[in-house]
Structures are given as C-alpha cells and as structure tokens.
Amino acid sequence: MNQTPQTASAHVLAVIPARGGSKGVPGKNLAPVGGVPLVARAVRACTGARRVTAVVVSTDDPSIAEVARTAGAEVVLRPQSIAGDTATSEAAVLHAMDAHAAMSGIPADVVLLVQCTSPFITSEEIDGVVAAVTEDGADTAHTVAPFHGFVWRDATDATDAMDAMDAMDTAEAETAIPAAAGGVGVNHDKATRPRRQDRPQDLLETGAAYGMRAAGFRAAGHRFFGRTALVRTDPARVLEIDEPADLERARALAPLLDPHAATPTADDVDAVVLDFDGTQTDDRVLIDADGHEAVTVHRGDGLGIAALRRSGLPVLILSTETNPVVAARARKLQVPVLHGIDRKDLALKQWCEENGIAPERVLYAGNDVNDLPCFGLVGWPVAVAGAHDVVRAAARAVTTAHGGHGAIREIAAWLLGPNLAR
Incomplete structure (x- = not known):
C-alpha cells in the first residue's frame, strides 16, 4: 500500500451515515443528547475539525436531511438499495463519495466515516484520525480507547468447548467435560491473573471515526486495508448508542462531557420564545366560584423580560392555552403573544420565517411534553427546573429556578450577564 503522506491540501471528506430506520432505538439519529440531535452532534464535530474539507450526511430520511443541512452539512440522499437493515456503512460511504464528487467536482483524497x-466524539479526535493518514503515512486509521478488562466468552458451541478443553491438561479436561460449555477466557489464560500493569495493552475500537485513503478504500471495499493507525481517545468519552439504555446514559453524561455544555450568551441567540403555563407560572391555576382563573407569576421574570427587550432581543410568548390571563400578561410585559395554538412548532417556524430569524438561533423555554416539537426545531431548547423528565433530557440547558419562581430572569441573566441591570 502507498504510505507516502498526503499533502496539507488533501481534500478530506467526512461522511456521516444516518438512516431513518432503526430497530434498537426508533428515530435514533434525531434523538437529542444535550439538547442536540445525534446527527447534528456528528456534523458539528466534523465541521469543527481543522483538517476536514467537506462534510456529507448520507440519509434516506427527509427530517434527518433537514437537521443535517441546518447543522452545516451537505446532504446526499441514499437510494433504498443501500438504505435497509442489511446495508453496510461502506456502501453508504462509497455512494456519498461519488455523489459529492459529482456535486463539487472535487474527488476526495481521504474519506472519513463518522458515526x-x-x-x-470531538473535533480534535477527528483531526487526529485525519493526521494519521495525511501526515503519518497510514493507509487507514480509527479511534481506540485503552481497555484493561478480562474478556470472557460463554462457550455455548462445540468449537468453543473444544478450545476450552484444549487449553487444559488431560486430567483437568476429563473432570471439566460436563462443564466444558462454561466461560472461556478470550484475552487471558483464566488460570493466570496478572496485574494490569503486567498485561499487554489492549485497545478497544470505539466505533466513532475511521479514516481511509480514498483510492485504497475504493480498491479494497472495506475500511481496514494496508497499515492501520490506532488513534487513542479518552475512554471516559466512549459510548455507542445501540439500545434505549445507551441513549439514557448519554443524556445523563452530556452535561459532564460536552465541551460546550454551558449556558448560552447573547452571542448564541437572536430571539427568545417562552412557553407560559409551568414556565412563567408555577403550573397551578386558581379558580374562583364564578370560574375565573388566576395564576401566579414572578416579578423577577418581568424584570428579566424587560431587560431582554431593552437589549434588542425579540421575545415571544407561545402557549397552547386560550386564556385571557396569557394575553393580559403579554400586554403587561409588552411582548407579542401567540396563544390557543395546537401546533406550537408550526407556529414558531412561521414566526421565525416572518421575522427573518433562523430557528437554530432561537432559545425556547418550556416545561412539558407539548414543548418537545419546539425543542426539536430550535438551537437552544431550555427546560425550567421541575420540568417533565423527558423535557429535561431533551434540553440543552436547564435552569436552577422553577417555573414561576424566577426561571425566566435566570435565562435573561445567562444572555445579558452584567448588562441585565442596564
């Protein structure tokens, strides 16, 4: 294989396969982690890599395509012949390479497969995979993490059972035959338990990123031809989402592992959209003998909204409830209101279009499941403390204050900082 390093001007194409169908986790590639859909997280990692020239998402799903474009990727629509459960990632990458070359007129020198x-996965790790090929002369490269565990296999078939007995002496094998289908050591001799520092270093393939010389990949048809470089990554960040439990674990880890898991600033947001009940109130309703309703709001929220208005940030109240108290509160705050809305996401999308605001530059604050469609539309979905569990899991940030207890003022402080008092 050719091991001459590529030049710094190599055209590096990152391909992100993202089918619409998923048996283990339905809708997986659009599932939010840290408030960001998985496909958008992958796109952001690739576009943030200094050595990546172009980023393509290969998909058969229109919703995934829209999210990918919004995140900054080109989209290649994958034909059904390579979109089924048995389709290989290699087939998707080859198709995307051809489609990208046809669209751009520039064939890839190096191609990445990013999952x-x-x-x-971080931009730095992706750059490391690219550098192994373009600068260090490898033909292929992929991410790995140090692994120190003893691996076992349940010897349920005859081959494994025979292998287990072959590893024993004759006397041991004779007494072990009835139990030969038990556990078999894979990366160790189970009769010897050396200390971790005395064992060879094992490396676990993370499944996150693979880099290949494009010509060699076309010729071989797989991602491990020639000399393969192993790019070490932080084992604390290694997680593959294959089951619902993996997704829940990722959401729990996101606040700890996301490099930018911080609250937004005014530089991140062009508009603020607020749910009403449970977000600006404590979600309780007081009803008098005549059926008139009243709610409790927080004066600090009013101050925060006034500061946002003074800063020039557009503010909108968006509510499903048709209730005079919502309109009255909006008049008091001097902000526009859309209420009695069944499809809040459609109303929000139309409002953004009418005002020339990109949805990915919108902060939307909510508390319950009817806010989730809006969460999927905006760049900064925010849950108030005490929000429904699934809402907090889908949020990119969560306030420390509860709805009706200063959550909106807290959001205003995120965005305005010292300018809040002006």
Missing part, C-alpha cells in the same frame, strides 16, 4: 451513534 452518529458516538455522541461524544
């Missing part, structure tokens, strides 16, 4: 299912 949506590894939510904590």
Whole structure:
C-alpha cells in the first residue's frame, strides 16, 4: 500500500451515515443528547475539525436531511438499495463519495466515516484520525480507547468447548467435560491473573471515526486495508448508542462531557420564545366560584423580560392555552403573544420565517411534553427546573429556578450577564 503522506491540501471528506430506520432505538439519529440531535452532534464535530474539507450526511430520511443541512452539512440522499437493515456503512460511504464528487467536482483524497451513534466524539479526535493518514503515512486509521478488562466468552458451541478443553491438561479436561460449555477466557489464560500493569495493552475500537485513503478504500471495499493507525481517545468519552439504555446514559453524561455544555450568551441567540403555563407560572391555576382563573407569576421574570427587550432581543410568548390571563400578561410585559395554538412548532417556524430569524438561533423555554416539537426545531431548547423528565433530557440547558419562581430572569441573566441591570 502507498504510505507516502498526503499533502496539507488533501481534500478530506467526512461522511456521516444516518438512516431513518432503526430497530434498537426508533428515530435514533434525531434523538437529542444535550439538547442536540445525534446527527447534528456528528456534523458539528466534523465541521469543527481543522483538517476536514467537506462534510456529507448520507440519509434516506427527509427530517434527518433537514437537521443535517441546518447543522452545516451537505446532504446526499441514499437510494433504498443501500438504505435497509442489511446495508453496510461502506456502501453508504462509497455512494456519498461519488455523489459529492459529482456535486463539487472535487474527488476526495481521504474519506472519513463518522458515526452518529458516538455522541461524544470531538473535533480534535477527528483531526487526529485525519493526521494519521495525511501526515503519518497510514493507509487507514480509527479511534481506540485503552481497555484493561478480562474478556470472557460463554462457550455455548462445540468449537468453543473444544478450545476450552484444549487449553487444559488431560486430567483437568476429563473432570471439566460436563462443564466444558462454561466461560472461556478470550484475552487471558483464566488460570493466570496478572496485574494490569503486567498485561499487554489492549485497545478497544470505539466505533466513532475511521479514516481511509480514498483510492485504497475504493480498491479494497472495506475500511481496514494496508497499515492501520490506532488513534487513542479518552475512554471516559466512549459510548455507542445501540439500545434505549445507551441513549439514557448519554443524556445523563452530556452535561459532564460536552465541551460546550454551558449556558448560552447573547452571542448564541437572536430571539427568545417562552412557553407560559409551568414556565412563567408555577403550573397551578386558581379558580374562583364564578370560574375565573388566576395564576401566579414572578416579578423577577418581568424584570428579566424587560431587560431582554431593552437589549434588542425579540421575545415571544407561545402557549397552547386560550386564556385571557396569557394575553393580559403579554400586554403587561409588552411582548407579542401567540396563544390557543395546537401546533406550537408550526407556529414558531412561521414566526421565525416572518421575522427573518433562523430557528437554530432561537432559545425556547418550556416545561412539558407539548414543548418537545419546539425543542426539536430550535438551537437552544431550555427546560425550567421541575420540568417533565423527558423535557429535561431533551434540553440543552436547564435552569436552577422553577417555573414561576424566577426561571425566566435566570435565562435573561445567562444572555445579558452584567448588562441585565442596564
């Protein structure tokens, strides 16, 4: 294989396969982790890599395509012949390479396969994979993490059972025959338990990112031809989402592992959209004998909204409830209101279009499941403390204050900082 390093001007194409169908986790590639859909997380990691020239998402799903474009990727629509459960990632990458070359007129020198299912892959790790090929002369490269565990296999078939007995002496094998289908050591002799520092270093393939010389990949048809470089990554960040439990674990880890798991600033946001009940109130309703309703709001929220208005940030109240108290509160705050809305996401999308605001530059604050469609539309979905569990899991940030207890003022402080008092 050719091991001459590529030049710094190599055209490096990152391909992110993202089918619409998923048996283990339905809708997986659009599932939010840290408030960001998995496919968008992968796109952001690739676009943030200094050595990546172009980023393509290969998909058969229109919703994934829209999210990918919004995140900054080109989209290649994958034909059904390579979109089924048995389709290989290699087939998707080859198709995307051809489609990208046809669209751009520039064939790739190096191609990357980056998986949506590894939510904590970083731009630096992707650059490391590229550098192994373009600068260090490898033909292929992929991410690995140090692994120190003893691996076992349940010897349930005859081959494994025979292998287990072959490893024993004659006397031991004779007494072990009835139990030969038990556990078999894979990366160790189970009769010897050396200390970790005395064992050879094992490396676990993370499944996150693979890099290949494009010509060699076309010729071989697989991602491990020639000399393969192993790019070490932080084992604390290694997680592949294959089951619902993996997704829940990723959401729990996101606040700890995301490099930018911080609250937004005014530089991140062009508009603020607020749910009403449970977000600006404590979600309780007081009803008098005549059926008139009243709610409790927080004066600090009013101050925060006034500061946002003074800063020039557009503010909108968006509510499903048709209730005079919502309109009255909006008049008091001097902000526009859309209420009695069944499809809040459609109303929000139309409002953004009418005002020339990109949805990915919108902060939307909510508390319950009817806010989730809006969460999927905006760049900064925010849950108030005490929000429904699934809402907090889908949020990119969560306030420390509860709805009706200063959550909106807290959001205003995120965005305005010292300018809040002006």
